[in-house]
Amino acid sequence: MITERSFEAGQRFLLSAKNWWTSELYPRLRAEYEARVGTNPARHTVADVAAIVEDLTLYRYFAWLERHLQRMKYSGTYGLTRYYDLKRETALQDLNAGDGSDEILELNPDLKLPHYYTRIDIHQHPGGVWSDDVAGLVYEHGARSTTPLLGASHADLHTRFTEWVAAGGSPVKVLDLGCGFGKSTQPFYSRFPQASVEGVDLSAPCLRLAAHTARNSGAMNIRFRQRDAAHTGYSDASFDLVTSTMLLHETPPAVVERVFSEARRVLEAGGRMIHLDFHYLPDPFARFMHYGHARRNNEPYMQPVAELDLRKLLLREGFGDVQIEPFREADDMGPERRDIWRFPWTVISARKPRGRSGHAKPAARAPKRR
């Protein structure tokens, strides 16, 4: 039995190592690449970067640490999985109060989870974010150090995104797709208290935690439901804002298309769809690192989604006002930071057009069903 203090010390060490990896190892690796690359790195492809970098000893260490610091965060003596397994009974006491159907939470035990979702332990989280009752707690704890340099200000990322959305107007009917344990949803139901907010996700353990957090906050304008973002079951034109945070890269391209199509269906004419995800990769080195991260972090759809032409796809799905732009996760962190490892945060925004009658234009073609 490990003590609370030992668990915290083990996790503190791992996070320190991740910070070192982010701010010491990464810039040296980039410098070593740039010293070898010659005069015109902009013309490089990912394969060109790989030809230079993959045999560097520094890169081997970088890759090993990226893979295994994450493994140790979840698995082993001081891992999150073991920690929450040992304190399972007390941890779940409040979380599982009630039968899962109240004014804030609607679970669906009959929901068939898609194969793409269950076939891999995403983020190296054993059992994924859905299979164990404590999975939501494990995921929430693990997410605190997903972007290590943000530290305690990690919550600001979501608040900043909500402010980005608010700058374009205050929504009144909001749908948060793939809301997980509610971290992305909370700023919406707090920032827009007059709005009615719905969060959907496939994971019952995550939704239980999301609802628990909302109940404790006293929020009355939020409801979490266990539904698939690609087939939400809501009526046509139910929302004026459909949003997601870090959902798209966790789904295969075919599902991304279905999510866009579904968002368009449930949006009112003139409604906005705004996703915060990873897409802006301004140079081949950043792209190479992103694809490597995908493999090392058990995120098989990250690369194919990064390779999608989202603008073209959104226009084809019948959206207008398409904006795809880099997003600053903190005042001093954005795409100009080449001295640290960071996610390529990107806002993907589009609007469902109004037809002359005030109704939406028909989609350019029927969405693909694969």
Place this chain on the structure above:
Amino acid sequence: MKRASKRGAGGEQLFFDDPAVDGLMGVVMALATEHYVLRDRLRLLEEQLARSGHIHGAEFPSPQEDAEAFTAELLRPLLGIQESVSAGGQFSLKSKSNRRRSKR
């Protein structure tokens, strides 16, 4: 050296030409974690001894500062930085022809 297969016998991803290095990296990091946890337990003990007046002059950096300093020292060798000015790289007294032969 021929690149090893991308997954080890247990299915884990591999990053070094010799899978032994992958395994040993894991052993080193597991030991380092245990070392840090014990270091933290020792700190707790020393803090209590200092409070009860049994030891004097002890100074305790914040746990975060302590972890960062420990980690930086642990991992710095991976950067291969020479701490004193001298010849760098790999050293051999073999003649050039012998070196070529031993590479075959």
